[in-house]
Structure formats: C-alpha cells, structure tokens
Amino acid sequence: MARARRILVALTALLTLTAGVPGTPASAAPPAPAAPSDAAEHWSADLAVGGGDDVNVAWRSGRLRLADPRPTPRTRPAAAAGPVAEGILLSAPRALDRPATRVRARLAARTRDGGTATAQVRGWRSGRWTEWRDAAEAVFDQPVTRVQTRVVLTTPDATAEAAVTGLTLSADRVATTAAPTAAARTYRVYATRIGLVGGVTANGHTVAARDHFAALPTRRGLSPRGTGDYTVKVCTTSGSRCEYAPVWDVGPWNTRDDWWNPPAVRENWKDLPQGTPEAQAAYQNGYHGGRDQFGRTVRNPAGLDLADGTFWDGLRLTDNAWVDVTLLWTGGGARAVVGSGPLNLRAGASTTYPSRGLAATSAQVPVQCYLTGQRIAGTYRTTTRWYRLVGGTYVSHAYLSSVHGGTVPRC
Structure with a gap:
C-alpha cells in the first residue's frame, strides 16, 4: 500500500510539473517524458538551500518548502490574481560530460x-544562457x-501545500535544426512604472528608491538576483534616450x-502575432x-514594467508611454557586464560628450568595438579604453566587470 501511495504521488507531481497557473488558457501539454536512453547523462538536483x-525557500525534514508560506502583496498588484507566497531555488550550473540538445526532468512533489x-x-551556449x-x-x-x-x-x-522531495534530470542529444544567428528582437510596447519602493521582486531583489531594472510578463526571461543574464x-x-536594464x-x-x-x-496566446x-x-x-490570464479586465496595454530610476532617470519619462524594447539575449555578439552603475551612455569616448541614457548595474550591454578615449579612473581600473555599443553610444571600460561572448575588434 505504501509503495502504491508513493507511485501515485510521483505521477501527481509529474502532472503538476506541466500544469499552468489557474486561469491560464488551455494549450496542448507536452508529452510525458519517455524513459531515458542508455546514452543519456543523469543526475539529481541538490535541493539544499x-x-x-x-x-523564500527552505530545506526541512527532507522537503523543499516555502520558508514563509504567508502570502504578501507583490511589488506589482497586477502580477497575480491576489497575494501569493512564492519561492525559488536556483541550483548551481552543471557542466555536462558532453553537449546535449535535450533535458528532461522528473519532479517528486506534493x-x-x-x-x-x-x-x-x-x-549555456555561445557564451550566454538560453531562456528558461x-x-x-x-x-x-x-x-x-x-x-x-x-x-x-x-x-x-498558509493552509496550502507545495513541497518537493526530489528532482532528477537527464540530458541527451536529439536531432534539431539550429536557428540562424540574427539581430536581437526589437518591438514597440507600452511601458508602465513599477514604483512600490521596499517591495520584493520575483527574483528576491528589494526595490530601492529610483531603482534600475525591468519586468516582463513571464519567468522565461527572469534573471537570477544580481545578474543581467536577461x-x-x-x-x-524618438530614440533620444535609452537604458539597458536587467529583468528582475x-x-x-x-x-x-x-x-x-x-x-x-x-x-500561451499562440494565436497572437509575435511581438x-x-x-x-x-x-x-x-x-x-x-x-488577462487571471480573468481580470485589462486596464492598459502594458507588456513591460520599468523601475522608477529606469523610468524617470534613464528614459526621462513623466507618464506611462510606448517604448522600443530590445530583448538582448535573442541576439548574438560580445557583451560587457556593467559592474558599477547606473553608467552614462555617452555620445562619444569622453565625459565631455552628452549622456544619451544609462546602463544599470548588472546589465549586459552589446559591444561592437573598442577605441582609445579619455582616461578614466573607475571602479575596476584606470584606462583609456572605451567601447562603442551596438546603436552608437559609448561606455568606459573602467566601470565594466567583464567582457564575454566573442572577440571585440578595434573600431
């Protein structure tokens, strides 16, 4: 009887793994994972926090649970049908024995x-992470x-339950068609201001006054706290002001x-036009x-939220507005990580040139080439090296913590 109950729990958890949020439009569920092949690499995720x-997660009595199961108002009331308690466990990256194109998981949960x-x-591929x-x-x-x-x-x-006792994964290689490398996708969408200083974002960041980050309506492009992976x-x-901001x-x-x-x-919403x-x-x-997916009447067309500093200081907006947004991880090329920001985007390789916007701390900015400019004593180094970004603005190397994802030529 105990064995039967364990099998039932495992099957229930497998269904939960692919289930959407209540109220989400119905869509075709992916097939249940087939039995891993002998060539697959297998491992178990470490669920210890x-x-x-x-x-907001804790490992207690052999189960991963919410550390605080009491629902609290979210940073943006529009993010959910009502207050919820939420937690995320982020595992350490695993280096595979050999490259793979498919990963399958089995979650044991109650x-x-x-x-x-x-x-x-x-x-991880080509110097950057795929979407989740x-x-x-x-x-x-x-x-x-x-x-x-x-x-x-x-x-x-607080009376509901969400607990995980195990997560096993396998990775193997199946035939796929590689998408050609293209420029990062850009669309015009309506942006609103996040506000609510002191709230906590989905990745655990506490919102500061005049903060610099963005929000998108999915976890697929949610950066781990303190990173600009997305x-x-x-x-x-008009193109007069821009900001590079991590999605938090x-x-x-x-x-x-x-x-x-x-x-x-x-x-979801697969019948809508891309963008x-x-x-x-x-x-x-x-x-x-x-x-929306929760059944609430939509009061504005927003597809993007901006923190106050991004909204007021980066773009100098005074009200919700249409903006042009580029999803940088959808394109290729070298990236520089802003270690100390917000960093001015200059019209040339000197602080005498006007600012055309900002790059937030942790943002990954697309680097086109480098050149010699004004000597700057910054957070990381004293240097005359400046980078021209895709789009024509410039940043000093003195405030960049790293450059990765490809070779950067001289301008």
Missing part, C-alpha cells in the same frame, strides 16, 4: 489546495554545455506571456474577452 540567489511546484531549466524552459522536456536548437535548474513554489494561502534595451520612441521581476498583468517569441515557442503582448491585444481589440 545555500545560495544568496535562492528566494501539492494541495492550490499550491504549485514546477521545475525549469536553461542551457519547462523541465518536463526542454529541447534546445543548439547543443548546450552546461545546464541550470530552478524550482518554483507558490501557495495562495537584459533589455529600452528606448523612447515578472509582470505586468500576465505571468506566462513571452510575447517576443514565435508561436511555436510562446508559452504583441496579450494585455495589448486584450485592451485594444477585446482579445480573450478583454481579460
């Missing part, structure tokens, strides 16, 4: 009364050499709407009855 990038437990994975994917079966269009896993727990109230370039429609929160309106992806990849947020379609055209 130990890193500063974990958020959930009840509206609690959810999901696992997601991403892969549901771990039931994640297929990458190019081989990855490292894999990272995260577990997301949510409960609607960075957006946001510009006014989920919202507005929806939580499973990666609107920049093609229909074959998009989590159109669900909230925009709902507000402008009455799509989905004019409601």
Whole structure:
C-alpha cells in the first residue's frame, strides 16, 4: 500500500510539473517524458538551500518548502490574481560530460489546495544562457554545455501545500535544426512604472528608491538576483534616450506571456502575432474577452514594467508611454557586464560628450568595438579604453566587470 501511495504521488507531481497557473488558457501539454536512453547523462538536483540567489525557500525534514508560506502583496498588484507566497531555488550550473540538445526532468512533489511546484531549466551556449524552459522536456536548437535548474513554489494561502522531495534530470542529444544567428528582437510596447519602493521582486531583489531594472510578463526571461543574464534595451520612441536594464521581476498583468517569441515557442496566446503582448491585444481589440490570464479586465496595454530610476532617470519619462524594447539575449555578439552603475551612455569616448541614457548595474550591454578615449579612473581600473555599443553610444571600460561572448575588434 505504501509503495502504491508513493507511485501515485510521483505521477501527481509529474502532472503538476506541466500544469499552468489557474486561469491560464488551455494549450496542448507536452508529452510525458519517455524513459531515458542508455546514452543519456543523469543526475539529481541538490535541493539544499545555500545560495544568496535562492528566494523564500527552505530545506526541512527532507522537503523543499516555502520558508514563509504567508502570502504578501507583490511589488506589482497586477502580477497575480491576489497575494501569493512564492519561492525559488536556483541550483548551481552543471557542466555536462558532453553537449546535449535535450533535458528532461522528473519532479517528486506534493501539492494541495492550490499550491504549485514546477521545475525549469536553461542551457549555456555561445557564451550566454538560453531562456528558461519547462523541465518536463526542454529541447534546445543548439547543443548546450552546461545546464541550470530552478524550482518554483507558490501557495495562495498558509493552509496550502507545495513541497518537493526530489528532482532528477537527464540530458541527451536529439536531432534539431539550429536557428540562424540574427539581430536581437526589437518591438514597440507600452511601458508602465513599477514604483512600490521596499517591495520584493520575483527574483528576491528589494526595490530601492529610483531603482534600475525591468519586468516582463513571464519567468522565461527572469534573471537570477544580481545578474543581467536577461537584459533589455529600452528606448523612447524618438530614440533620444535609452537604458539597458536587467529583468528582475515578472509582470505586468500576465505571468506566462513571452510575447517576443514565435508561436511555436510562446508559452500561451499562440494565436497572437509575435511581438504583441496579450494585455495589448486584450485592451485594444477585446482579445480573450478583454481579460488577462487571471480573468481580470485589462486596464492598459502594458507588456513591460520599468523601475522608477529606469523610468524617470534613464528614459526621462513623466507618464506611462510606448517604448522600443530590445530583448538582448535573442541576439548574438560580445557583451560587457556593467559592474558599477547606473553608467552614462555617452555620445562619444569622453565625459565631455552628452549622456544619451544609462546602463544599470548588472546589465549586459552589446559591444561592437573598442577605441582609445579619455582616461578614466573607475571602479575596476584606470584606462583609456572605451567601447562603442551596438546603436552608437559609448561606455568606459573602467566601470565594466567583464567582457564575454566573442572577440571585440578595434573600431
């Protein structure tokens, strides 16, 4: 009888792994993972909490649980139908024995009364991470050499349960068609201001006054705390001001709407044009009855949230507005990491040139070439090296913690 109960729990957890948030439009669920082949590499994720990038989770009595299961208001009330308790465990990246194009996971979990437990994975390739994917079966269009896993727990109230006892994964190689390297995707969307200083974002960051980060309505592009693995370039429609900002929160309106992806990849709303947020379609055209995934009436067409510093100082906006946003991880090329910001984007390789915007701390900016300019004594070094970014602005190497993802030529 005990064995039967364990089998039932495992099957229930496997279904939970691919289940959406209540109220999410129905979509075809991926097939249950097949039995791993003998050629696959297998491992178990370490569920012990130990890193500063974990958020509101604890390992107790052989189970991963929420450290505080009491729902609290989110930074953005529009992010969920009501207050929820949420936690994320981020595993250490695993270096694979050989490159793989497919990762499959089995999650042993117990959930009840509206609690959810999901696992997601991403892969390292060409000097950067792919987007996060549901771990039931994640297929990458190019081989990855490292894999990272995260577990997301949510409960609607303190009586609900979401607990994980184990997570096993396998990686192997299946035939895929590599997508050609292209420029990062850019779209015009409506942006709103986050505000609510002192709140906590989805990746565990506490919002500061005049903070610099962005939010997108999906966890697929959610950066771990303190990183800019997923960075957006946001510009006014005139192009006069831009800011590079890391994605540190989920919202507005929806939580499973990666609107920049093609229909074959998009989590939900696959009948919408690529680049159109669900909230925009709902507000402008009455799509989905004019409601978001939680059934609320959509009051604005926003597909992007901006922290106060990004909104006021980076773009110098005074009200919600349409902006041009580039999802930088969707393109290739070298990247520089801003270690000390917000950093001015100059019109030339000297502080005498005017500022055209800002680059937030942790943002990854696309580097085009380098040149000799004004000597700057900065946080990391004293140097005359400046980088021209894609788009024509310049930053000093003195404030960049690293450059990776390719060779940077001289301008």
